[in-house]
Amino acid sequence: xxxxxxxxxxxxxxxxxxxxxxxxxxxxxxxxxxxxxxxxxxxxxxxxxxxxxxxxxxxxxxxxxxxxxxxxxxxxxxxxxxxxxxxxxxxxxxxxxxxxxxxxxxxxxxxxxxxxxxxxxxxxxxxxxxxxxxxxxxxxxxxxxxxxxxxxxxxxxxxxxxxxxxxxxxxxxxxxxxxxxxxxxxxxxxxxxxxxxxxxxxxxxxxxxxxxxxxxxxxxxxxxxxxxxxxxxxxxxxxxxxxxxxxxxxxxxxxxxxxxxxxxxxxxxxxxxxxxxxxxxxxxxxxxxxxxxxxxxxxxxxxxxxxxxxxxxxxxxxxxxxxxxxxxxxxxxxxxxxxxxxxxxxxxxxxxxxxxxxxxxxxxxxxxxxxxxxxxxxxxxxxxxxxxxxxxxxxxxxxxxxxxxxxxxxxxxxxxxxxxxxxxxxxxxxxxxxxxxxxxxxxxxxxxxxxxxxxxxxxxxxxxxxxxx
Amino acid sequence: xxxxxxxxxxxxxxxxxxxxxxxxxxxxxxxxxxxxxxxxxxxxxxxxxxxxxxxxxxxxxxxxxxxxxxxxxxxxxxxxxxxxxxxxxxxxxxxxxxxxxxxxxxxxxxxxxxxxxxxxxxxxxxxxxxxxxxxxxxxxxxxxxxxxxxxxxxxxxxxxxxxxxxxxxxxxxxxxxxxxxxxxxxxxxxxxxxxxxxxxxxxxxxxxxxxxxxxxxxxxxxxxxxxxxxxxxxxxxxxxxxxxxxxxxxxxxxxxxxxxxxxxxxxxxxxxxxxxxxxxxxxxxxxxxxxxxxxxxxxxxxxxxxxxxxxxxxxxxxxxxxxxxxxxxxxxxxxxxxxxxxxxxxxxxxxxxxxxxxxxxxxxxxxxxxxxxxxxxxxxxxxxxxxxxxxxxxxxx
Numbered sequence: 001x002x003x004x005x006x007x008x009x010x011x012x013x014x015x016x017x018x019x020x021x022x023x024x025x026x027x028x029x030x031x032x033x034x035x036x037x038x039x040x041x042x043x044x045x046x047x048x049x050x051x052x053x054x055x056x057x058x059x060x061x062x063x064x065x066x067x068x069x070x071x072x073x074x075x076x077x078x079x080x081x082x083x084x085x086x087x088x089x090x091x092x093x094x095x096x097x098x099x100x101x102x103x104x105x106x107x108x109x110x111x112x113x114x115x116x117x118x119x120x121x122x123x124x125x126x127x128x129x130x131x132x133x134x135x136x137x138x139x140x141x142x143x144x145x146x147x148x149x150x151x152x153x154x155x156x157x158x159x160x161x162x163x164x165x166x167x168x169x170x171x172x173x174x175x176x177x178x179x180x181x182x183x184x185x186x187x188x189x190x191x192x193x194x195x196x197x198x199x200x201x202x203x204x205x206x207x208x209x210x211x212x213x214x215x216x217x218x219x220x221x222x223x224x225x226x227x228x229x230x231x232x233x234x235x236x237x238x239x240x241x242x243x244x245x246x247x248x249x250x251x252x253x254x255x256x257x258x259x260x261x262x263x264x265x266x267x268x269x270x271x272x273x274x275x276x277x278x279x280x281x282x283x284x285x286x287x288x289x290x291x292x293x294x295x296x297x298x299x300x301x302x303x304x305x306x307x308x309x310x311x312x313x314x315x316x317x318x319x320x321x322x323x324x325x326x327x328x329x330x331x332x333x334x335x336x337x338x339x340x341x342x343x344x345x346x347x348x349x350x351x352x353x354x355x356x357x358x359x360x361x362x363x364x365x366x367x368x369x370x371x372x373x374x375x376x377x378x379x380x381x382x383x384x385x386x387x388x389x390x391x392x393x394x395x396x397x398x399x400x401x402x403x404x405x406x407x408x409x410x411x412x413x414x415x416x417x418x419x420x421x422x423x424x425x426x427x428x429x430x431x432x433x434x435x436x437x438x439x440x441x442x443x444x445x446x447x448x449x450x451x452x453x454x455x456x457x458x459x460x461x462x463x464x465x466x467x468x469x
Numbered sequence: 470x471x472x473x474x475x476x477x478x479x480x481x482x483x484x485x486x487x488x489x490x491x492x493x494x495x496x497x498x499x500x501x502x503x504x505x506x507x508x509x510x511x512x513x514x515x516x517x518x519x520x521x522x523x524x525x526x527x528x529x530x531x532x533x534x535x536x537x538x539x540x541x542x543x544x545x546x547x548x549x550x551x552x553x554x555x556x557x558x559x560x561x562x563x564x565x566x567x568x569x570x571x572x573x574x575x576x577x578x579x580x581x582x583x584x585x586x587x588x589x590x591x592x593x594x595x596x597x598x599x600x601x602x603x604x605x606x607x608x609x610x611x612x613x614x615x616x617x618x619x620x621x622x623x624x625x626x627x628x629x630x631x632x633x634x635x636x637x638x639x640x641x642x643x644x645x646x647x648x649x650x651x652x653x654x655x656x657x658x659x660x661x662x663x664x665x666x667x668x669x670x671x672x673x674x675x676x677x678x679x680x681x682x683x684x685x686x687x688x689x690x691x692x693x694x695x696x697x698x699x700x701x702x703x704x705x706x707x708x709x710x711x712x713x714x715x716x717x718x719x720x721x722x723x724x725x726x727x728x729x730x731x732x733x734x735x736x737x738x739x740x741x742x743x744x745x746x747x748x749x750x751x752x753x754x755x756x757x758x759x760x761x762x763x764x765x766x767x768x769x770x771x772x773x774x775x776x777x778x779x780x781x782x783x784x785x786x787x788x789x790x791x792x793x794x795x796x797x798x799x800x801x802x803x804x805x806x807x808x809x810x811x812x813x814x815x816x817x818x819x820x821x822x823x824x825x826x827x828x829x830x831x832x833x834x835x836x837x838x839x840x841x842x843x844x845x846x847x848x849x850x851x852x853x854x855x856x857x858x859x860x861x862x863x864x865x866x
Contacts, residue, residue: 354601
């Protein structure tokens with residue numbers, strides 16, 4: 001750190017390089033933080049830990065588990081979470097409920113209801129142009145648009161099969177919502193006309209995840225239960241551009257750039273099992289996919305080649321819901337050192353994206369067990385408590401995780417300097433207490449002496465007997 | 470005058486019990502390239518231990534640094550890795566007091582020679598410094614025709630499956646040429662197909678005449694690739710429920726779109742109906758996989774060894790053990806090289822069980838502990854960690 005300050009002041013490093021180095025250091029120092037999200041504001045004025053001791057339960061945001069989480073991308077201020085019991089809550093990250101930034105209560109919430117969504121929420125995403133509306137999809141086969149201020153649904157689309165994922169293009173002028181459902185075709189819902197007739201056929205199994213390209217407004221990628229990842233161009237009549245093949249590390253341009261020795265672009269499986277997570281990098285050059293064969297693969301989107309990044313044997317993926325990896329913003333790190341965060345059952349793994357090296361394993365500190373869970377056998381993982389989603393807070397270096405035990409976890413940077421500062425602060429507090437105690441003790445003794453001298457008889461030895469002579 | 474040689478008892482210097490936090494990984498460990506975990510390293514409270522099972526009743530201290538096996542190997546490329554791994558697979562037969570007579574020794578040696586030279590991908594990744602560079606090198610060498618991937622389908626998907634292996638193409642050709650019962654034409658055709666399709670695992674049945682196909686299948690160089698969707702993952706990690714055929718059919722209804730053929734088990738499910746389904750098609754469109762003879766023997770060996778190692782770890786309370794303790798358990802209760810046991814042997818007393826009676830030799834034909842540990846680390850079934858005091862620890866994930 002001091003070396004960076006020196007080179008910056010000498011002008012060797014530019015301001016951008018210095019900022020980037022500092023951001024990378026903070027990113028690598030992400031640590032679980034003890035900010036808590038409560039479904040109701042704690043009534044007592046004590047801290048969050050005291051609240052949980054008082055009620056005997058740990059904090060939860062949604063009782064049945066948090067399935068979906070998202071943060072608005074403009075200010076990074078509003079966090080939306082959807083529960084497995086169809087409840088939705090919206091939180092303001094800049095106003096905590098007790099002013100100490102340790103506990104948050106929702107500024108608006110929809111309780112568990114069968115009037116709006118009947119079953120659990122699967123995905124939430126904000127409207128791409130402002131945060132006054134958001135879309136939600138659920139197991140009850142519907143996609144609904146809500147207004148963020150009133151939390152009332154403005155429109156509802158019924159798709160007749162379970163909706164796993166929805167996606168809206170961040171740059172597009174069209175307002176098409178791509179829905180990944182149990183049906184093998186990707187459904188496109190047009191928000192302008194309310195029609196849901198456009199569908200992209202080609203998959204052979206349920207579609208589990210969709211993602212729009214961040215640089216092209218008409219390109220969409222979808223992953224399905226048959227193990228394929230297909231690309232679609234929504235302007236074309238047939239739609240499908242091609243599929244990814246995990247055996248192909250050269251790409252469809254072939255060895256010579258003109259297609260020599262290249263594979264057929266329509267065949268190929270991206271994973272040996274179900275594909276349930278797709279994420280594009282910000283520049284649209286690479287695509288990250290995760291599958292039930294417990295692999296994360298990184299693809300080059302210009303040629304469709306597998307970059308063969310290998311992430312090690314720690315990855316686990318066995319649930320039918322979508323498990324989307326989170327890519328940290330690439331302006332925080334230098335050019336080929338992008339960071340990927342993968343929700344791995346109970347903990348979160350931080351990898352370098354293109355090399356596949358494990359940077360860190362982020363584990364949550366153990367929380368008190370709720371009274372309703374049955375204790376798993378020792379050594380067995382508790383399948384109820386898994387990480388269901390991750391979301392990055394824009395303009396900050398922190399991220400939030402949704403857990404199926406009902407809580408929302410926060411992860412903020414904590415460097416060794418922070419740790420030392422905390423230790424010093426604690427020592428200072430202890431010393432101040434000790435000193436305070438000593439000074440009060442001295443004061444008390446002095447007062448005692450004065451009192452004694454005023455009230456009791458003075459007994460002096462020495463020269464007083466001479467007066468009796 | 471003090472009678473103490475060191476000042477340990479009288480000096481007032483005490484080290485704090487709490488280990489220093491190391492969130493940035495600036496402290497290097499001595500076993501090669503350490504990788505960091507999240508920075509809370511906390512010494513576990515020691516529970517009162519019973520006298521017999523001292524190691525296995527307490528949780529080992531975990532400093533948070535993951536020990537890596539890739540420490541000192543600076544091999545040039547992947548084929549050298551393959552040769553190295555194959556050469557270190559079995560331990561030498563002890564010269565004296567092995568408990569095996571000549572016939573048994575011959576059996577063990579013939580078994581070792583009959584195994585095909587397959588190395589699993591997980592094993593290579595466990596030993597290489599960067600699995601990504603290894604993968605890219607493997608892809609390049611496969612295209613060049615130096616090594617070849619051999620696939621074992623229907624053994625489950627996921628990191629714990631024994632899905633793919635690597636073989637040197639020169640070894641493959643040598644095995645084909647030296648097979649006694651195949652005729653020359655079949656051998657030549659097979660080798661030419663191997664060389665013309667360096668990256669593909671399968672080949673269609675149109676390339677061979679039926680006689681050649683049956684001869685090669687009988688010899689073990691071709692296997693029929695059945696693309697059935699009934700996967701029984703025998704290699705599922707202990708603790709996770711093992712999925713049998715019925716379970717995968719049970720989930721087929723929810724994993725696949727309703728109304729599609731896959732939701733009722735797929736087109737191949739009819740083949741599994743005992744008593745015969747209607748309209749089953751047989752063969753001329755058969756797809757064959759390239760394979761080596763005795764592949765099944767290697768697989769069985771790896772599976773049994775993995776289960777044995779994981780079984781030893783599961784018996785402990787926290788599913789972890791120090792590495793050298795596990796090594797001794799793997800070798801069985803045999804006498805080591807200590808001076809005491811040598812003296813006992815010289816006197817002719819009973820030192821310990823003979824190697825031939827241990828599971829390592831009886832069932833696994835002398836498989837080395839380091840080899841199976843690397844295999845399991847590569848498959849993600851165990852992980853290695855550093856403890857403060859007892860060296861490297863092994864924990865089943």
